[in-house]
Every structure is written in structure tokens, then in C-alpha cells.
Amino acid sequence: MTMLEVKNLKRTFTTKDNMFGRREVKAVRDVSFTIPDGGVISFIGESGCGKTTIGRIVAGLETPTDGTVLLDGIDIHRANPKERRELMRQIQLIQQDPYQALNPAHTIEEALAQPLRLMAKRKAGVSNAWIQDRMAEVLSLVGLDPAAILYKYPHMLSGGQRQRVVIARALTVEPKVLVADEAVSMIDVSLRLGVLHLLRNLREKLNISVLFITHDVAASRYLGRDGKVFVIYKGMIVEEGATDTVINGPTHPYTQALLSAVPVLKGLEVPGSQRFYVEKELSQDGLSEEGCLFASRCPFATAECRRQLPPLAGDSHKSACLYPYERQVTARMLD
């Protein structure tokens, strides 16, 4: 069953801070995807490709220019205010910086009690004891000892503990979907795996659907192993498929370049993968609206690529490249 369905999402920002006046940024061009009930998908792509914008729209914190976000079949952006509040409870966003997400003047107990008191207002028969029990329960779920942590302030915790508290707070309201936007990027490497492991366990235990946003291929592979990967480039999906299929055999030159840039430990290389690099683009200005958005950086682009935007094509493994397979063969020959 599908928990979340996103159809033809678009978001254009108009900025006025430019000396030439208004400038339009197409942060999200046309993005569609689904997350099954209890399933996981990950978005990978470099900075500025629109990942956060998609995550915020899915969480109801940003409005789309066009397109729909359906949670369990209900359009979250067209629901009435009361319905919308309830829908927003069901989709929780976990952001990159766990320190910013917590009020430094509040203890962990206060941070967790706040959403629970709001819930208690709406539910009948909820007592203080229930709030205490629920706090202990969510903290145990994220691997923290309630007695040792409830009285503490955010600055007294490690980055990993803080992110666990943020996740615990999201769990207090029993969400159906978690959007984790670079949720482990700012955490010390030694603690990162623990938080990823936690997110994976929560999916299994609570049957929560997860949208995992990252620029870290290894993290998406770890958390999203049994799900799908979507590779985003300039607000478009350029490749999608089962996580292992895409990571082991990327067919879009952008994905190939992205995977090439990942430092790989000797002995852990993906067999048969090509390694090539693309130039970093200096600006998004002068971007051709006609052909493939990657053409200006692609080592294999032809005149045809600059003429038309390739559609995302394929069965379960899709690629928005005119000749994905041929390109791969060519890349191998160049290696």
C-alpha cells in the first residue's frame, strides 16, 4: 500500500535580491514518487538540487507551485486547516542541525512534554502519568535512558544524543512518515552509524515510512537498502531504481559521476563501476532550458542531448538519459 504519493511537484522561487531585479530559481521542476507503507526511499544529489525544498513541501512547511502531495490519499496542501494540522502531525521532519531544533533554554523533558500536552488537549482521558510514560517510551525507543536525560539541557548532550532526542520528539506524536533531511550529516562520524541504525530499527518496529535525504551515498545504501533511490539533479529526478541496482550499476552519467566522487575504501569498490569526474559548475545562469540539464557537464553529451530534455524512462530502473546504456559502455572504454 502507498503511504505517500507525490505527483508532478514543482516549486519556483522568485528572488529580488539580485541587482538585475527578479530572478527565478526552479528549485523543483517536476518530481513524482511514492513511498510504500513502512517503506523507505532516499534522495541523493549534490547541494542546491532541491532536496530540502521537496522535503519541506512533503512535510507541509512549504507550498508547491504546482503538483500534489497525498498522504494516505489525502492532499495535504488542499486540506482544510483542521485536517491539515492532523496531516502535519502525521509527517514529521528531522533536519540537519539537531541543536537548532531544540530550544537551548528548555530541558529535554520540556521539549518532549510540549507536543504530548498538545496531544493530551485533543485526546480524552490523558493524564500526566500518560505523558510521563510516553516520554520514557519514546526515549527508550531511541536508545536513551530517560532517568539520565530528561533533566538535561541540549548543550549537555552529544550531537548524536541531541539528534536522538529530536527523533524521540518526532515520535511522540506517532507519525506515519519521517522526512530525514541530512539528519546525520552534522553528527560526528563515530555517532552517525548509531543514528542510521536507529532510523532503520524504527522503520521495522513502528512501520514508519521514511524519506531519507542525503548527499551521502553510503548512508542511503545503509538505511535504504530494501527501498528505492532517487537521484536528483537541478530539481529533476535523473535516475531511480532499487537502491542496490542504482548504486551498483548507475546508468545516468550524473549518477556515475556522483558515485565516482565518493571516496571508496580499497577492497570495497563496487564491481564494474566506472570512475570519471565532471567539472564543478560555477553557476546556474545561462542554463539551457531546451535540452538535458546535465548536458553542459556531461562528458558524453551530443548535439541531440542539447536539443531535447530526455524523459525519465525505463521499467523499474529509470534513467533520464537518451542513451544510458551506450554511455556506460563508452565510459568503460574511456576508463
Ligand SMILES: Nc1ncnc2c1ncn2[C@@H]1O[C@H](COP(=O)(O)OP(=O)(O)O)[C@@H](O)[C@H]1O
Ligand atoms: N526560500 C527560498 N528562496 C529562494 N530560493 C530558494 C529558497 N529555498 C531554496 N532556494 C533555492 O532553491 C534551490 C534548491 O535549494 P534546496 O532545496 O535547499 O537544495 P538542497 O537541499 O538540495 O541543497 C537552490 O538554488 C536554493 O538557493
Ligand SMILES: [Mg+2]
Ligand atoms: Mg538541503
